Amino acid sequence: MKKLIYIFSLILLTSVVMNACKKDLPFYNGDVGIYFLPAIQSSGSAVSDSTLISFAFAKESVKDSIFRLPVQIIGAVSASGREYKLEIDPTSTAKEGVHxxxxxxxxxxxxxxxxxxIKIKFHRTIDIANQRLTLKLNLVSNENFKTVMPGVVTNTTTGAKRSYIGYKIKVDDIFGMPSLWSNYFFGKFSKKKIVLMANVLGLTVSQFNDGGQAFLNKENYFALFVQRYLNDLAAAGQTVYDEDGTPMRMGDNF
Structure with missing residues (x-):
């Protein structure tokens, strides 16, 4: 009986101590933060703090392109609207009102x-046909939101970082092979081929530049899918010819 009373007393004492500790624990009440959403999560491409908008593969009639850049907050919602502060970085080479x-x-x-x-309309000006311009946007702390998440180190060896509060948008009208094009998977590059691939795969041409690792992991699938599409058209007597007049095909192994 004494043992049972001892156990009950111990449980009661522990409960009292825990309740007392809970009362002393402070509640976290940190600043409400803000960041560029694509730098943390993205749909269809790798997370990144930059992107490329190229008019090179657009029809000549296309003179403008609207880029949408989502921002998100950390913290509670508010019943009233709250302005956030956005600044154009002085290193930007694209000019507001012109580009x-x-x-x-x-x-x-x-x-x-x-x-x-944030919605930004980029203009297809003559000068971007031979030079790539950059617009860098920075989120800045104000009375409503703080930049509590500046970024993350992505390579401890080189010290490379991905910013959560600075976003770079590159824009050009330069026709050329995109950075993620693979001759092994996709064969010889041509404008006609990349436009067809983008349409068949449901991609944007810019993803051949900024699709990141998520794009690279699917190159084999992309090549197989497009080659099968080309084969089906050829079997139906609708062979697709590349810009050099030869039947379009992916890399030699597909």
Whole structure:
């Protein structure tokens, strides 16, 4: 009986101590933060703090392109709208009013929302036909949001980082082989081929530049899928010819 009383007393004492400790624990009340969403999560391509917009593969009638850049907050929603601060980095070579314009008239997280989208209209100017320009945007702390998540180190050897609060948009109209093009998988490069591949695979041409590791992991699948598509057309008497007049095909192994 004494043993049972001892055990009960011990349980009671532990409960009292734990409740007392809970009362003393402070609640976390950190600053509400803000960051560029594509740098942390992205649909269809790798996470990144930059992207390329190229008019090189667009029809001549296309003179503008609207780029959408989502921002998201860390913290609770608010019943009222809260403006966030966005600045153009002085290293930018693209000029507002010439190469781009903001579609947004106000940068604000709307009531009861966690996210907003910055809309930027890029113009197909003559000078981007032979040079790549850059627009870098920076999120800056203000009275509503703090830049509590500056970024992450992506390579401890080189010290390379991915920023969560700085986003770089490169724009050009230069026709050329994209950085993720593989002759082994896709064969000889041509504008006609990459446009067809993008349409068949449901990709954008820019993903051949900025698709990252997620794109590279699918190169074999992409080549097989497009080659099968070309084979089916050829079997139906609708052979697709490349720009050099030869039947279009993927790499020699497909």
């Amino acid at each position: 781009f314009d903001f579609v947004n008239t106000k940068f604000e997280i709307k009531p009861n929302q966690l996210q907003d989208t």
